[in-house]
Amino acid sequence: MSDEAHHSPGRRAVLISLLGAVASAACGGGGGNSPQPAPPTSAGTSDPPPAPVSRLALNGSSMLAPDGTPVILRGINEGTWGEMRSYDAATIAAQGGQVVRVLIRWWGLYGGTDVESRADPSPGHFKPDHLSRFLQEIQWCIDAGLWVIPVIDSNCGQNGLQDAAMAQYCDPSGTYPGGRNFWTDLAQRQLFKEAWVYLAGILKDYPKIAFYELLPEPLAGRDSSYGDDVSAFYQELMAAIEDQAGDKRTPILVGPRDAYNINLCDEAYIADPRWTNRVVYTGNLFIRTNQTQQQNIANLESRLGALVNMKTARNVPVFIQQFGVRSGDDPDQFYLDAGLSRLNAAGVGYTGWQWRQNTSSPSEYAVVIEDATTGADVVKTAVLAVYSKYWKA
DSSP, rough: OOOOOOTTTTOOOOOHHHHHHHHHTOOOOOOOOOOOOOOOTTTTTOOOOOOOOOOEEEETTTEETTOBBBOOEEEEEETTTTTOOTTHHHHHHHOOHHHHHHEEEESSOOOSSSSOOOTSGGGGGGGGHHHHHHHHHHHHHHHTTTTEEEEEEEEHHHTSSSSHHHHHHHTTTTOOOTTTTTTOOOHHHHHHHHHHHHHHHHHSSSSOOOOEEOOSSSSSTTOOOGHHHHHHHHHHHHHHHHTTOOOSSOEEEEOOOOHOOOGGGGGGOOGGGGTTTTTEEEEEEEEESSOOOHHHHHHHHHHHHHHHHHHHHHHOEEEEEEEEOGGGGGGEEEEHHHHHHHHHHHHHEEEESSSSSSSSOOSSSSSSOHHHHOOEEEEEEHHHHHHHHHHHO
């Protein structure tokens, strides 16, 4: 999702009583710093290198926890920049969630102020305070025992033609009529690759990193001639993460062109043996409610079926990185329940869209919204109850 907003500075959020009991369990986090090895035990000797941090292992269509047991990750997105609170991760874990998808925004027009994190002269081409915030959010999740999916999002890089304002922002000189993005401007592609190498160089020593999601929703509206271009882009970044950042263990999450069109998921398959048991495949699964209930459910099942069929036919792991339905379109949580029950039955993991959003509208996706007067947290308890039921199933 490309919608984005930034919270007002100084606003203090107070979680309602439903979550108060679990909020106290949250750990403050350590700013994302990984543990350091102990000093030498005696003169002239040093400890052996620290054990590798925990990672999922991929084996055919299965994901395995570090102890070798099969795992299906279910959780939610912290998708709105700057909105996550230190206690959110512990709350999500207490409700049964296992994974959180955390995004940083890089090169793009986003709503609100100070959302874009790109700063070319800075290390990794990130604004230092934004990178610190991103790593802090990741650490909060790790401290709560959750797996984390770090994502670098770029509205310009993925397409650059979402609307007239985006096109103007990404390409102010009008040099790229087909959109200024990572396929038409290779200089920007190089900077983005360097950003990923820098970030992976940090995160490779963090525990509980589930997957790196390299770039969400590439090339919306593009035809099948762009399928190979998307695959080549992902493989270029994957190779850089392995060869330059030295991370050969963290799985990579990729999806198809046309903005992660789940019906095209098989097109994203990477056949190169180098990437066997290294890649997880995804697609968006937002629920549509514009037809009859029967037709809407059939549409949901068809799109989920495309990903399940790929899992079986290709013997690869799959994951839904954005699942959801607007609360205004689902007042009794019928569709939310229907979607989550089908995901669980199919054995497909997911992160719901989304946990927190700085809006007072109850019609949006978020589980936690703002009180229109005070800015305090308002939790959609019925929505959370449905998520929690299936997270704990």
